[in-house]
Amino acid sequence: MQHSSFIHRAVSQVLRKLLMLWVKTSTNDVTPETLGMDHNKTICYVLNYRSLSDLLVLDHECIVHHLPLPMESMVTDKGERIHSFFWLSQQEGVFLQRFRPKMPDTIKQMIDWLDHNPSQNIQLVPVSIFWGRAPEKEQSALKLLFDWNFSVGGRFRKLLATLIHGRNTMVNFGPAIALRDVVDERDEQGRNYRRVGRILRVHFRQLRNSVIGPDLSHRRTMVNGLIKTSSIRQAIDNAAASDGISKEAATLKARKYADEIASDYTFSAIRFLDIVLTWFWHKLYNGINVKHADPLKSLAQTHTLVYVPCHRSHIDYLLLSYVLYKEGLTPPYIAAGINLNMPVVGTILRKSGAFFIRRSFRGNALYSSVFHEYMFTLLSRGFSTEYFVEGGRSRTGRTLKPKKGMLSITLRSFFRDNRKPVAFIPVYIGYEKVLEVGTYLGELRGKAKKKESVLDIIKTVAALKNQFGKAWVNFGEPVHLADFLDHQEPVWRSVEKTEDFKPSWLKPVTSQLSSLIAQRINGAAVVNPVNMVAMALLSMPRYALGKQELIQVLDTYKYLLLSMPYSFVSVVTDQSAEEMLAYVEDLELVSRYNDSLGNIFILEGNVAIQMTYYRNNVLHIFAIPSLISCLFVNNASITRREVLRICSILYPYLRSELFLAWDQQTFLKVVRNWLHVMNKASLIRSNGKGIYRQPETDSTEFVMLTILSRAISQTIERFYMTISLLIGNGSGVIEQAELEKQARELAQRMSSIYGLNAPEFFDKSLFSGFIEQLRKRDVVQVTSVGKLMFGGEVRQATQEAYKLLARDIRHSIHQTAQKQKKG
Structure with missing residues (x-):
């Protein structure tokens, strides 16, 4: 018996070394600690399918990561030796082999052993091995032949999969499961036996969906399916009636829209981009740093994920998909602007998961219906998706005010089918150098926005000789959609929801969701x-x-x-x-x-x-300590109460512009904490009785305080400019558009006078956002003829400005505003 076991181990060792000459693997974070292994307990590995190559790969990874080996044996109470692994499924058939779920006797022996050894325990470690990570595609015989990750299989097919996909094999170790925690001593052995099998099968199925994604439909199949849905058939009838065309012509138009929109996701394109982008990132950047990706791996097993990154560069699309693929997660379907559907580039993007969206649906109900139905299909089938809530790339480096269109479509799709929970994943993408930054600043200074073209790609390749530092991808705190809706509008669960369900509360709820996502992007x-x-x-x-x-x-x-x-x-x-x-x-x-x-x-x-x-x-990160610094640079001493009062007045406007994370009550705690930290750093001095003083004006600390105050001072100056112009024009005299124009011109003039090389200082959208907040908070009202009307609260704000802005700045703004009005 021992001689036979020795021969078996020797043969396995030779086969493992031969196999690993070809196979190249990647694994998740594998240590006994991260897996929750206890070396005092017996370890048993679980593989989904019976496969010698899977077992050999598992053996190799256990050796590499210093884990207990699967070939080791444990002894039962009856003196039987069993290996420290088992398969959940067994092969059936001779030629057309298939895998059938079949629980091994090993589990029965383990449960029986636990019954006789109440002080002992066994840990089951499920291990998934993905050869190629390619999702199955309906009506694709080639994939069925070469892909091993789905249910049809045989030895010859496994050999082909090993040869073709062996260089791209992923091994995922699941957390250890204590068998005694699963087994209920009050139940009969047969029920415990089935419970263990069910838990393991659910684990393997959920993990497969998170790594590979749900089965894909062939693009033609998906397009045909869209056209046949009841909502699209109704939209076709409506279009035929309103446009005065035949039903056949309207159907053809709907099919054309579906073809324009739909992705043609193929694994071959993902693998191609993996190779190309690995070279590209190493040439362009000194590394890609990824933070907080691990929590997504468990979340992806139970939720449909919607990635909502900030948008800094055209390469954001590629970077996020690349990172997710390397982290062992399914690359998402990506909403891309129709302007990117260029020759060659559009095809590559479409095959890599991009689906295309027009800038506006206005006046085209049929296109809107097709796009809504496509999004519903993706979400209801569990496909992860990605879109940029800002709509376009940020030209200033700030997080832009979110667009609500895609969020609204996602909410309405979730209302129709919410059986699988949805989680939004905010993603911060940061570059130490952005490829397009020169173009952005030109656009802010008035140059026309440049249309995308294939030549841009050539310029990008030419830029590879430059140094661009590192890229950063940081995953923020998820927004669980059902929990968010329960908090915002609990009635959503009980209301009957049809395909065209669009409640009156959808718009404000979408607005709240967009702000929360922007705040969590900034939080990362x-x-x-x-x-x-x-x-x-x-x-x-x-x-x-x-x-x-x-x-x-x-x-x-x-x-x-x-x-x-x-x-x-x-x-x-x-x-x-x-x-x-x-x-x-x-x-x-x-x-x-x-x-x-x-x-x-x-x-x-x-x-x-x-x-x-x-x-x-990162201006939002410095905003609060900078605001506090402004107070102490311009005031020799000030009470904590006064600091809190002035900060509270300004906070709603800063929060709206910079998407700061805290509500009003939490914000006051944040200010108190910052006072403590700044006092500890000697930037301000506390007397212990609620009064703070600035440091000596000729001290290093005062210089530091002054420098820190300048981070937010330009924002406060813009606020003061707008208020000064509003008061200068008078209540009920000026329209919002004219005030925005005057404020922008004043900012440009101040920028020239003081040499402020900051194009966002006179960005029209920032003035517009501030005025909207004044209206939202009822500080400013709009008359029936569109004029801005205000009361004493606006005038009081100017009186507070002396506590935040230097005298020369206030005087210059006031004088320039007066000259501008006279001119």
Whole structure:
């Protein structure tokens, strides 16, 4: 018996080494600790399908990761030796082999052993092995032949799968399951036996869906299915009647829309992009840092995921899909603007999961119906999707005000079928250098938006010779849709919902959802070295600082951000101040000059303008300590009560513009905490009785306080400009559009006078957003003829400005506003 076991182990060892000469694997985070293994308990691995190659791969991974080996044996009470693994399914048939669920006797023996050994336990570790990770496609014989991840199988087919997909094999170890926790001693053995099998099968099915995704429909099959749905048939009838065309012509039009929209997701395109993008990212960036992806892996097994990233660059599409694929998750279906449906590029994107959407559905009910039905099909079948809630790429580096169209469509689809829970996944994508940043700043300064073309790709390839630093992908706190709706509008569960269900509360609920998602995107922000250096140098009048002074500023920033983290998922660079400077200098984003007193770092010309983009990425993180700093730079002393009062007045407007995370009550706690942290850093001084003082004006701490205050000062100046112009024009005199125009012109003039190289300082949308908040809070009303009317609250706001803005700034804004009015 021992001789036979020795031969078996020797043969297995030889086969394993031969197999691994070809097979290349990737695994999740595998250690006994992460899997919850207890070395004092017996470990038994569970594989879904009976396969020698799967077993050999498992044996290899256990050796690599120093885990108990599956070939080891355990002894039952009857003296029988059984291996520390078993298969859930067995092969049936000779030629047309298929796998059938068949629970092995091993589980019965283990349950029996537990009955006789009440102090012992056995841990089951489910292991999934994916050869190629390709989802099945209906009516695709080639995939059925070569893909091993689905139910039809045989030895020859497994050999082909190993040869074709062996270099792209993924091994996933599930968390250890204590068998005694599953077994109920009060139940008969047969029921316990079935319960264990059911739990394991559910685990394997959910994991497969999260890694591979649901079975795909052939694109033609999906398009035909859309056209045959009752909602599209009704839309076709309506279009035929309203447009005066035949039903056949309206059907043809609907089919054309469906063809224009629908993705043609193919695994071959994903594998192609995996190879190309691996080369591309290594050429363009020094690495891709991924944070907080692990929680998604369990969530993807039970939820339909909707990824909602911020939008900074055209390559966001590719980066997120690439990261998810590398993390062992299904790349999502991506909503892409119709402008990207270019020759060659559009085909590649479509086959990689992109579906195309027009900028507007207005006046085209048939197109709207087809798109709604397509989205419903994706969500109801459990496909993960992705879209950018901002609508377009941010030209300023800030998170833009979300568009509500796709969110509304998602909500309405969920109302129709909510059997599987949906979770929105906010994603922060950050770059240390953005490919298109030069184009963005030109557009902000008035240049026409450039139409996308194939030439842009050539320019991108040409840019590969430049250094772009690192890219960051950080997954934020999920928004569970059902929980969100329960909180916002509990009646949603009890109302009868038809295909055209569109309640009156949909619009405000969608608005709340969009704001929450934007806040959680910002909550996942990454503060990288470029952000830090940009924030420091752009706070200086001439964008320059001596090396030692700059290091001191960076050290202060880092201390503050680590002492008071913005959120539990936000990330701050681990580099020291010296390392940050050297790193940003290598990226050619800062210049160094030497004089007799040492090194000076400076932002020059267009680089200074570009750095405003990277500062704005993290402006929201610095907003509250900067606001507090403004108060203490302009006031020798101030009470805690007064700090809280003034911050409370400004907070709703800052929150709306920067998508800050806290409600009003939580915000007050945040301010108190910041006062404590800033006092500890000696930036302000407390007397212990609720009164705070600024540090000595000739001290280093006061210089640090002044620099920190400048992060948010331009935002406050814009607010003051708008209020000054409103008062200058008079109540009931000016329309909102004219006030926005005047405010933008005033900001441009102030920018020229003070040399502010920040194009977003006079961004029209920021003035519009502020005025909308004034109206929303009923500080400003609109008359029946469209004029803005206001009362004493607006005038009182100008009286508060002296506590936040320097006298020369207030005077300059007031004088310039008066001249502009006279002109």
